[in-house]
Amino acid sequence: MVNYSYTVxxxxxxxxxxxxxxxxxxxxxxxxxxxxxTAGLAAITVLSYITAYxxxxxxxxVNDAFQKITASNSTWLQLxxxxxxxxxxxxxxxxxxxxxxxxxxxxxxxxxxxxxxKGEKGFERFFAFLSLFTFSMLGLVVATNIFQMYIFWxxxxxxxxxxxxxxxxxxxxxxxxxxxxxxxxxxDMGFLIGILILSFNTKTFDFxxxxxxxxxxxxxxxxxxxxxxSVMTWSMIFVYMGGVGKxxxxxxxxxxxxxxxxxxxxxxxxxAATMVVxxxxxxxxxxxxxxxxxxxxxxxxxxxxxxxxxxxxxxACTQTDIKRVLAYSTMSQIGYMMLALGVSGYGxxxxxxxxxxxxxxxxxxxxxxxxxxxxxxxxxAVHSNFMTDMGGLRKHLPITHITFLxxxxxxxxxxxxxxxxxxDEILAAAYSHNxxxxxxxxAVAGITAFYMFRLYFNIFWGEEREYxxxxxxxxxxxxxxxIILAVGAAVSGxxxxxxxxxSDGKAFESExxxxxxxxxxxxxxxGIATAWVLYAKKTTIPDKLAATFKYTYxxxxxxxxxxxxxxxxxxxxxxRYISAPVAWFDRHIVDGxxxxxxxxxxxxxxxxxxxxxxxxxxxxxxxxxxxILLFVLLIYLWV
Amino acid sequence: MFFVGVYGFLTRRNLITILMSVELILNSVNINFVAxxxxxxxxxxxxxxxxxxxxxxxxxxxxxxxxxxxxxYRRFTTINVEDVDVMKY
Numbered sequence: 060m061v062n063y064s065y066t067v068x069x070x071x072x073x074x075x076x077x078x079x080x081x082x083x084x085x086x087x088x089x090x091x092x093x094x095x096x097t098a099g100l101a102a103i104t105v106l107s108y109i110t111a112y113x114x115x116x117x118x119x120x121v122n123d124a125f126q127k128i129t130a131s132n133s134t135w136l137q138l139x140x141x142x143x144x145x146x147x148x149x150x151x152x153x154x155x156x157x158x159x160x161x162x163x164x165x166x167x168x169x170x171x172x173x174x175x176x177k178g179e180k181g182f183e184r185f186f187a188f189l190s191l192f193t194f195s196m197l198g199l200v201v202a203t204n205i206f207q208m209y210i211f212w213x214x215x216x217x218x219x220x221x222x223x224x225x226x227x228x229x230x231x232x233x234x235x236x237x238x239x240x241x242x243x244x245x246x247d248m249g250f251l252i253g254i255l256i257l258s259f260n261t262k263t264f265d266f267x268x269x270x271x272x273x274x275x276x277x278x279x280x281x282x283x284x285x286x287x288x289s290v291m292t293w294s295m296i297f298v299y300m301g302g303v304g305k306x307x308x309x310x311x312x313x314x315x316x317x318x319x320x321x322x323x324x325x326x327x328x329x330x331a332a333t334m335v336v337x338x339x340x341x342x343x344x345x346x347x348x349x350x351x352x353x354x355x356x357x358x359x360x361x362x363x364x365x366x367x368x369x370x371x372x373x374x375a376c377t378q379t380d381i382k383r384v385l386a387y388s389t390m391s392q393i394g395y396m397m398l399a400l401g402v403s404g405y406g407x408x409x410x411x412x413x414x415x416x417x418x419x420x421x422x423x424x425x426x427x428x429x430x431x432x433x434x435x436x437x438x439x440a441v442h443s444n445f446m447t448d449m450g451g452l453r454k455h456l457p458i459t460h461i462t463f464l465x466x467x468x469x470x471x472x473x474x475x476x477x478x479x480x481x482x483d484e485i486l487a488a489a490y491s492h493n494x495x496x497x498x499x500x501x502a503v504a505g506i507t508a509f510y511m512f513r514l515y516f517n518i519f520w521g522e523e524r525e526y527x528x529x530x531x532x533x534x535x536x537x538x539x540x541x542i543i544l545a546v547g548a549a550v551s552g553x554x555x556x557x558x559x560x561x562s563d564g565k566a567f568e569s570e571x572x573x574x575x576x577x578x579x580x581x582x583x584x585x586g587i588a589t590a591w592v593l594y595a596k597k598t599t600i601p602d603k604l605a606a607t608f609k610y611t612y613x614x615x616x617x618x619x620x621x622x623x624x625x626x627x628x629x630x631x632x633x634x635r636y637i638s639a640p641v642a643w644f645d646r647h648i649v650d651g652x653x654x655x656x657x658x659x660x661x662x663x664x665x666x667x668x669x670x671x672x673x674x675x676x677x678x679x680x681x682x683x684x685x686x687i688l689l690f691v692l693l694i695y696l697w698v
Numbered sequence: 699m700f701f702v703g704v705y706g707f708l709t710r711r712n713l714i715t716i717l718m719s720v721e722l723i724l725n726s727v728n729i730n731f732v733a734x735x736x737x738x739x740x741x742x743x744x745x746x747x748x749x750x751x752x753x754x755x756x757x758x759x760x761x762x763x764x765x766x767x768x769x770x771y772r773r774f775t776t777i778n779v780e781d782v783d784v785m786k787y
Contacts, residue, residue: 675779680708 063113063130066148069106069158070201072099073194077187084183093176096186097169100162100193107155107162114155115559124565127151127267132203141262147203149266152560153343153417157200160424161333163547165193167540168328171432174536175324175439185225185322192218196333200340204264205254208341212250212301215337216243219329223321235317242314246304250341253297257348260290270347295349295356299342299363306338306393309367315390319382323435326382331389331427336420339396346413346562350405361401365496368394372506376513380444381434384514385427388470391503392423398500399485402492403562410562412492415484418556422477426469426548429541433463436537437518440530446514450521455530458538460519462545467515469548471508471583477552479580484556486579487572504579508586516594700726713767713777717760724756 076099084092114125132147169189176185195214202208217240224236258264302308307315307330318330329335342349342360349357368391375387396416403412436459441449453460469478482504489497532538558566703726706719728749735745771777 675782676708676711683704683708 063110063128063148063150065106066110066130066150066201069103069110069148069162070194070197072103072106073190073197075099076190077194080183080187080190084187087183089182092183093169093173093186096190097166097173099190100166100169103193103197104162104166107158110150111155111159114150114152124563125152125559129203129267130201135207144206144264145204146207148201149203150201153340154200156417156421156560157340158197160421161193161196161200164332164424164428164544165189165196165328167428167432167544168324171327171435171537171540172322172324174534175435176322177534179322181225185222188218188221188225189325189328192222192329192334196337199337202266204266205257205269205345206264208344209247209250209254212305212337212341213247215334216240216247216305219243219318219334222325222329223318225322225325226320229320232320235314235320239314239318242311243304246311247301249297249299249304250301253294253299253301256290256294256297260294266344270345289353291348292353292355295345295353296359298345299338299356299360302338302341303363304338305341306335306397307367307390308338308363308394308397309370312367312371312390316383316386319380319386323382323431323438326386327428327431327435330386331431332424335389335393336396336424339393339400339416339420342397342400343413343417346400346403347405349400350403350562357401357403359401361398361493361496364394364397364399364401365499366394367391368398368503369499369506370394372503372510375510376506379446381437381446381449381514381518382431382444384446384510385430385434388430388507388511389427391507392419392427392470395482395485395500395503396420396423398496399488402489402496404492406563406565408567410567411484411557412488413562414557414560415481415488417560418484418554419481421554421556422469422481422548422551425544425551426466426476426478429462429466429544429548430470432537432541432544433459433466436533436541437463439533439537446517449518451519452530453519456519456532458532458541462541463515463519465545465549467511470511471587472504472579473583473587474576474580475552476549478548479576480552481556483572483576483579486575490572490575501579501582505582505586508583509590512587512590513594516590521594699729702726711778711780713770713779716779717763717767720763721756721760724752728752 076096080087080092080096087095114128128150130148130150132145134143135146136144138144169186172185172189176182179185192215195211195218199208199211199215202211220236220240223239224233226232254264257269261269263269304311315330315335319326321330349360371387371390371394375384375391378384378387396419399412399416399419401412403410403414403416405413436456437449437452438444440452440456440459443449465476469476472479472482474480486497486500486504489500557568561567700723703719703722703724706722707716710716710719731745731749731752735742739745767777770782774782776782
């Protein structure tokens with residue numbers, strides 16, 4: 060039995076770093092505080108890898124399945140004898156995999172930030188927030204019970220809010236951070252409702268009991284029903300609502316593109332690689348319940364995922380801000396993962412979608428972090444976010460160019476890069492389950508390749524623009540993480556996920572389905588070719604196309620006016636028909652009552668203040684008269 | 699005697715006189731205590747003790763009251779209660 064109790068340190072170290080940097084950071088030299096934060100991350104990266112090594116390669120298997128190990132657990136809040144909230148560390152394949160993802164990406168982002176954020180005001184504050192975020196994210200993935208997960212879920216939201224609004228002097232950043240916080244918070248309300256329904260019916264928060272296929276959660280789930288769906292389905296749909304908010308799925312996706320106002324390393328860490336996949340992780344964590352007792356909820360997951368991936372891919376084709384393109388592509392890829400979960404079954408080869416989703420999560424974290432960090436390097440070089448200001452950069456930024464190309468090929472699903480393998484698994488899972496969604500995803504694969512290479516050609520090929528100064532390659536602190544991540548993105552496809560991370564912990568055989576893989580690669584290549592024709596050299600075709608499909612283009616460019624719909628809903632409908640009457644009621648009825656009471660009191664007191672004359676003897680006279688009166692009264696009553 | 703004290707307390711304007719009236723009231727009470735104790739419970743002593751306490755407290759009260767009167771005189775240069783009326787609305 061391997062002792063895993065040291066894993067408590069994994070979330071604890073960043074927390075201590077946060078306290079240290081947050082409280083004492085301004086006294087340290089900025090560089091030192093940055094290095095301290097990075098050193099803490101290095102330590103937990105090492106710890107995570109050790110854990111993963113022991114977990115996957117020195118496993119204690121029962122029935123050939125990876126066991127869920129509670130490495131530590133302690134009661135945090137004892138409310139009553141039965142109701143208590145615990146904090147602890149739970150190790151199972153997905154949480155160990157997430158530990159690897161988070162610590163690696165976070166570590167890379169820390170190193171990168173040392174270069175990228177150099178000389179920024181609030182350097183140590185930035186690292187304190189990064190540590191806080193890492194702490195909450197790690198706490199989220201190792202949560203032993205759903206309530207701990209919820210607590211860390213909110214903490215992740217807070218740290219995301221702090222980091223998006225890092226440039227708090229910029230009004231747009233402040234707006235974006237508020238938007239992100241409110242939208243996700245609104246979705247988390249659903250999560251909380253889901254938790255309450257779930258725990259009310261199963262009498263437990265604990266994941267081990269909840270996700271046990273023979274446990275009470277799955278047994279009691281199907282009984283009671285409401286509006287034609289079982290109560291477990293409802294709770295799972297509500298829980299999924301939280302995941303939708305955090306993972307920026309339609310219709311709660313509106314915060315993600317705006318969140319790009321934050322510093323680029325933050326976008327890479329939070330809004331590409333880790334936080335936004337929390338929703339996927341949540342569904343994966345609750346997967347036995349979804350698969351075994353709430354299949355309708357799983358369909359919701361699949362369709363929301365598929366729709367979001369298509370929707371975001373179309374928008375991504377028209378955006379010109381490179382970070383926004385990447386944001387929509389993140390949304391699209393997470394849609395993929397959700398879809399994969401949605402078409403998965405439980406156990407054995409049926410769980411292909413589950414495995415594929417986790418696999419894609421892993422590879423996506425690598426290549427998307429790489430893309431964002433690459434975008435950061437580009438922005439660093441040309442001081443602009445817009446594609447129109449870029450072109451011909453391949454000579455000036457050789458390292459960024461190569462790594463970016465690797466990432467683009469990976470996301471487009473070109474072999475032998477990792478994206479090919481994970482995307483193939485997803486498509487295979489979709490094919491065996493739902494042909495319609497499968498077709499949608501094929502289309503999305505093509506669009507993905509198209510918009511990524513549109514980005515690539517626009518930035519690195521084409522004509523050179525007028526730059527303020529010659530663009531220069533980023534410092535080593537920024538290029539080294541790029542190279543490491545590029546290697547990760549390129550080779551992580553060979554990891555045998557079907558042996559390691561599966562829905563029931565048992566390994567199953569899986570191989571590349573060439574009948575699906577070859578067309579998908581062809582579609583990817585077609586997308587790239589289209590992008591080549593349109594954008595590699597300066598032509599007028601894109602403009603003509605945009606002119607031909609003027610309305611469609613305009614719709615997509617304006618993100619299908621979803622933001623406007625929200626504004627309309629809130630301003631015109633909710634504010635006018637709900638908030639305004641409520642405000643009127645508050646102002647006139649509630650305040651009115653209080654004001655009347657106050658006015659009456661005041662009026663009366665003005666009348667009677669004459670009694671307070673200051674004449675001592677008047678008081679004494681009244682007092683004694685009263686005493687005598689009472690005395691007389693008493694005697695009369697007595698007799 | 700009690701009502702003589704009360705009358706004095708209510709009608710006199712001079713603080714010293716008012717104080718004297720209070721003393722009158724207290725003394726009347728003492729006499730009452732002693733008298734009722736003697737006639738109603740001749741074998742008990744509570745009434746006597748009570749009046750002893752009242753005397754002690756009256757002494758202390760007189761000291762405090764005179765101190766207050768002196769302070770009032772310093773503040774208002776008068777000891778007429780009708781002129782000391784700042785504690786009104």
